[in-house]
Amino acid sequence: MAHAADRRCVVIKADVHLAREGFTMDVQFQAEGSVLGVFGPSGAGKTTLINLIAGLEKPHRGSMALDQQTLFDAAQQIDVRTHQRRIGVVFQEHRLFPHYSVTGNLLYGARRENGDLDRVVTLLELSPLLDRRINQLSGGERQRIALGRALLSRPQLLLLDEPLASLDLRLRRQIIPYLRRVRDELRVPIVYVSHDLTEILQLTDQLLVLERGKSVGCGRYGEIVHTDAVLSVVHDRGMNNVLVARVLEHKAEDGVSVLEIGPREQGEPTGRLFAPLCAAEVGATVSISIRPWDIALAAAPVSGVSILNQVRGTVLRCTGHERRMLVDVNIGAPLIVEISRRSATTLHIEPGTPIVCLIKSHSVQFVGALGPGSPQ
Amino acid sequence: MTPEEWSALLLSLRVALWSMAIMLVPGIACAALLARKKFPGKVILDAAIHLPLVLPPVVVGYVLLLSLGRHGWLGGWLYNSLGVEVAFTWKAAAIASAVMGFPLLVRAVRLAMELVDPRLEQAARTLGASPWRVFATITLPLALPGVLTGMVLAFARSLGEFGATITFAGNIEGATRTLPTAIYTYTQVPGGDGPAMRLMVISIALSFAALIASELCSRWLTRRIGAAL
Numbered sequence: 386m387a388h389a390a391d392r393r394c395v396v397i398k399a400d401v402h403l404a405r406e407g408f409t410m411d412v413q414f415q416a417e418g419s420v421l422g423v424f425g426p427s428g429a430g431k432t433t434l435i436n437l438i439a440g441l442e443k444p445h446r447g448s449m450a451l452d453q454q455t456l457f458d459a460a461q462q463i464d465v466r467t468h469q470r471r472i473g474v475v476f477q478e479h480r481l482f483p484h485y486s487v488t489g490n491l492l493y494g495a496r497r498e499n500g501d502l503d504r505v506v507t508l509l510e511l512s513p514l515l516d517r518r519i520n521q522l523s524g525g526e527r528q529r530i531a532l533g534r535a536l537l538s539r540p541q542l543l544l545l546d547e548p549l550a551s552l553d554l555r556l557r558r559q560i561i562p563y564l565r566r567v568r569d570e571l572r573v574p575i576v577y578v579s580h581d582l583t584e585i586l587q588l589t590d591q592l593l594v595l596e597r598g599k600s601v602g603c604g605r606y607g608e609i610v611h612t613d614a615v616l617s618v619v620h621d622r623g624m625n626n627v628l629v630a631r632v633l634e635h636k637a638e639d640g641v642s643v644l645e646i647g648p649r650e651q652g653e654p655t656g657r658l659f660a661p662l663c664a665a666e667v668g669a670t671v672s673i674s675i676r677p678w679d680i681a682l683a684a685a686p687v688s689g690v691s692i693l694n695q696v697r698g699t700v701l702r703c704t705g706h707e708r709r710m711l712v713d714v715n716i717g718a719p720l721i722v723e724i725s726r727r728s729a730t731t732l733h734i735e736p737g738t739p740i741v742c743l744i745k746s747h748s749v750q751f752v753g754a755l756g757p758g759s760p761q
Numbered sequence: 762m763t764p765e766e767w768s769a770l771l772l773s774l775r776v777a778l779w780s781m782a783i784m785l786v787p788g789i790a791c792a793a794l795l796a797r798k799k800f801p802g803k804v805i806l807d808a809a810i811h812l813p814l815v816l817p818p819v820v821v822g823y824v825l826l827l828s829l830g831r832h833g834w835l836g837g838w839l840y841n842s843l844g845v846e847v848a849f850t851w852k853a854a855a856i857a858s859a860v861m862g863f864p865l866l867v868r869a870v871r872l873a874m875e876l877v878d879p880r881l882e883q884a885a886r887t888l889g890a891s892p893w894r895v896f897a898t899i900t901l902p903l904a905l906p907g908v909l910t911g912m913v914l915a916f917a918r919s920l921g922e923f924g925a926t927i928t929f930a931g932n933i934e935g936a937t938r939t940l941p942t943a944i945y946t947y948t949q950v951p952g953g954d955g956p957a958m959r960l961m962v963i964s965i966a967l968s969f970a971a972l973i974a975s976e977l978c979s980r981w982l983t984r985r986i987g988a989a990l
Contacts, residue, residue, distance in 0.1 A: 439887050440886075441883050441886070441887070466886075467883075467886040467887060468886045468887075468888075468889050468890055468891050468892075468895075469889075470887075471889065472887065473887060473888070474884070474887040476880070476884065478880070480880055480881055480883075480884040482881060482884075482885070482899060483903070484902050484903060484985065493885065493888050493890070493898075494885075494887075494888025494889045494890065534888065535887070535888070538887075538888045538889050
């Protein structure tokens with residue numbers, strides 16, 4: 386597994402204004418990281434943002450820069466043209482060229498002297514598809530070809546505009562591991578747009594949240610979710626905790642699998658987590674999700690309850706919002722917990738308090754395997 | 762068939778092929794402009810291109826004669842500086858055909874280009890393709906069935922072109938007498954029914970063959986391209 390430090394990071398600075406009939410976009414943000422997730426409800430301007438970064442649409446005012454390179458600056462009259470930006474895009478629809486073969490599509494933007502084809506073909510497991518025609522490919526296969534095609538143009542940044550939106554859940558789960566490989570092995574920085582927060586959180590915790598053409602927050606998910614503006618966008622649209630876990634053993638007779646949370650290199654094994662029986666092999670690394678409101682907090686371990694998971698942690702932070710409290714608990718990995726204000730007052734929750742998280746095993750959901758090909 | 766009839770047939774084919782050669786590149790360029798670009802005066806360009814479709818062909822021929830004849834502003838220059846004479850030669854017939862067939866070519870190509878998904882062009886641009894490369898590798902190949910249709914329409918139009926040709930190129934036996942002018946001439950003389958009939962059958966067969974060939978070709982292309990859309 387690649388370490389986070391190996392990933393190539395990119396700094397995106399944007400301050401753009403665009404007015405179209407019935408839609409105004411006014412976005413300021415500065416993001417840095419290997420993967421930036423862009424989240425927002427439909428109509429928030431996610432695709433417009435992708436088009437602006439790729440140069441497919443032109444802002445009326447403002448500026449945009451990638452690392453040190455200015456892509457657009459209205460004041461200085463700079464507007465680098467799309468084909469000179471070296472920004473790859475995978476669109477919602479595959480947009481493969483119907484009159485080219487699969488290989489022809491892959492090589493369309495390839496720089497001549499490179500031997501990347503083999504590498505990308507291996508990485509995305511495309512070799513069985515090379516001899517087929519575009520119309521003989523399934524939706525997931527098409528998106529993998531589109532991803533390979535974008536990668537072969539050696540982009541300095543890869544934009545993914547809801548590349549999984551047209552796929553069913555099973556296919557989505559199959560593709561996310563490939564995206565993780567792109568991030569870790571090809572070291573291409575990614576902007577990943579989705580209206581599915583769980584999907585984004587499997588790739589990154591760096592988030593830009595858009596709503597009605599405005600950026601309402603940009604930063605680490607666990608950080609910005611504590612602001613009212615972000616919380617109001619995220620809360621009813623799939624707010625979630627996504628964690629990496631290893632499968633320790635299956636207890637078929639009990640109907641549960643036993644997991645261990647958190648990347649091992651962080652040390653401090655966090656104890657066990659019971660989850661519904663899953664099909665992943667023992668030793669496999671998987672992504673799991675737990676809804677913030679499916680976690681209860683207790684001052685001390687509780688006896689005589691059906692809840693199987695009682696995970697010890699420390700309160701990192703807690704913030705109050707209209708009716709609820711958001712509590713960040715460190716259980717080896719950060720966990721966002723939502724409780725009522727009354728519960729928070731009763732338990733005297735404040736940063737530094739040791740706490741026990743109570744999680745029903747059936748609140749733990751498997752959202753994806755970490756490596757391509759590992760069974761679900 | 763008599764030598765005169767043969768010469769009319771061969772001349773017609775030559776004129777049709779040359780007229781196509783003349784108009785293909787400007788036709789595709791105009792179609793691309795109209796299909797993909799916004800610019801001031803677009804309506805006027807569009808109307809100008811379509812003018813030969815609605816004008817009496819004799820008027821088109823006469824305009825050509827006035828401008829490209831030996832005393833015309835362009836024809837005079839061609840004659841005096843290059844020694845090229847256009848009017849009343851087979852070249853005039855080819856030019857007259859090209860002007861008359863031009864709107865048909867442009868219309869067909871433009872329609873086909875408008876149907877090419879601009880999102881594919883965008884995708885090509887994000888892959889580093891310059892506007893020229895996008896046009897040559899995406900827009901044009903995907904519009905190819907339309908280009909083909911337009912070419913056949915223009916070709917057939919050229920085979921049948923009469924009014925502009927006879928005004929601008931004349932009806933000189935062996936030099937500018939194409940199939941339609943030959944047929945017209947034969948119908949004007951006693952005993953010309955036989956040759957007129959033969960040339961008529963040839964005309965119908967040629968146009969028919971061209972239309973069928975284009976349809977088959979276009980279907981094949983569409984199958985190749987469209988299957989994946």
